[in-house]
Amino acid sequence: MPELPEVETVVRGLDRAMTGKIIERVELRRENLRFPFPDRFSANLEGQTVANLSRRAKYILARLSSGNVLVVHLGMSGRFLIDAGGAANFHHELAHKPAHDHVVIDLEDGTRITYNDPRRFGYMLLVADAELDSHPRFKSLGVEPLGNHLNETYLNAAFRGRATNLKAVLMDQRIIAGLGNIYVCEALHLSGLSPIRKAGSIATKRGGPGKRIAPLVASIRDVLTRAIEAGGSSLRDFGHTDGSLGYFQHNFNVYDREDGSCVKPACQGTIRRIVQNGRSTFYCAACQK
DNA sequence: AACACCCCCTGTCGGC
DNA sequence: TGCCGACAGGGGGTGT
Structure with missing residues (x-):
């Protein structure tokens, strides 16, 4: 959930x-x-x-x-x-x-x-x-996506040299802890990055972070912040502790929108569903590169 | 180390 | 209508 x-x-x-x-x-x-x-x-x-x-x-x-x-x-x-x-x-x-x-x-x-x-x-x-910090479930957790430790330098270093696709790397709790299938799909769409692109391809080997890193960091923070303000997303199971529902699901651009039109201005693309590492990925091949 | 795959469990939905 | 497979926001464990 x-x-x-x-x-x-x-x-x-x-x-x-x-x-x-x-x-x-x-x-x-x-x-x-x-x-x-x-x-x-x-x-x-x-x-x-x-x-x-x-x-x-x-x-x-x-x-x-x-x-x-x-x-x-x-x-x-x-x-x-x-x-x-x-x-x-x-x-x-x-x-x-x-x-x-x-x-x-x-x-x-x-x-x-x-x-x-x-x-x-x-x-x-x-x-x-x-x-707690040394507990097996916690010691390998990556940075909080809304905290100061998630920044362009950190992500550039984490992506450097990695052949894994961006979707899987962002789902990896050892790098950023807290993202899941919905918000990874949404953040990649917001930042115009393809989920099948290799993570290492947007990182630099030395010097400042790759120029595509900053929009990704901003998109992650943006989508999470807006989702918290909306009380989360209610699909099948999720409800608040008082039984009410979150409503961020109405703001999804790609998640669960297979065959829908891309909402990005001037984009004529159609949302596709593919499977990566056994999980659905939703994205627009027209504007996510 | 990094990556791919299967597994856990119940419920629901779509196709035939 | 019923049956059956696919799939669901998680990640642990194991194989290569």
Whole structure:
């Protein structure tokens, strides 16, 4: 489901509901999601105060008074639903199958937070705050695309000498962490770059960064920023923690628009769908070179 | 190291 | 109508 803008939207919803509150009870309705829950997972959450919510790449981080961090990855179909009333009162617009409610978190103030995940590609970890950066899931993560570490110099160096296509390199979380299939397709279209072009072909070997790098960096930042402002993109699964929907999907230029007309001014192209590394890529061959 | 491929799981949709 | 394959916003693991 979720790429960076969707995860950021979920984090903001969880922050409003959880920060400063005490976790009273955690019910696991199965023993695993993608991975088994850690030993004593519920016991290590219960009684803790939530210090703050944040995001790293596509991970949700909830820092606890114990010094541990609850780490959640939503996979493809993970959702959180928050009910301030405590009783089941889901009135959101997406189908909700209680059979896939795998974790129920009750806060001391009566708020109930339910984690629902039909495909169970999501998972939850509990990691000591001091060990987070060296944790196997985090130590190899690349830069945050909206942070200062993503810049032309960094990307030029990361692309230098690489024969891999731009689509795959931008999807690689070890280089930039947080992009996924939608926003890579959109950023490449915005910057006029072909997804099948070799990454190394827009990098310089020495001196300043290649001239096509700056538009790419700007496009990545632009599309992510606008998507966060729109509350993310709602396709099949993604909803906000209050059940409402994001609306950035209405702003897609290429994603899921096969056979549609290119929206770039003066471009007469048609959006094509191809498969790269087993994932769909949408692009306009007329204006993306 | 870098890259390609298969896998995990459930649901949905389109074609026949 | 039903069945069946393709595909879905994730990425881990393994082979070359």
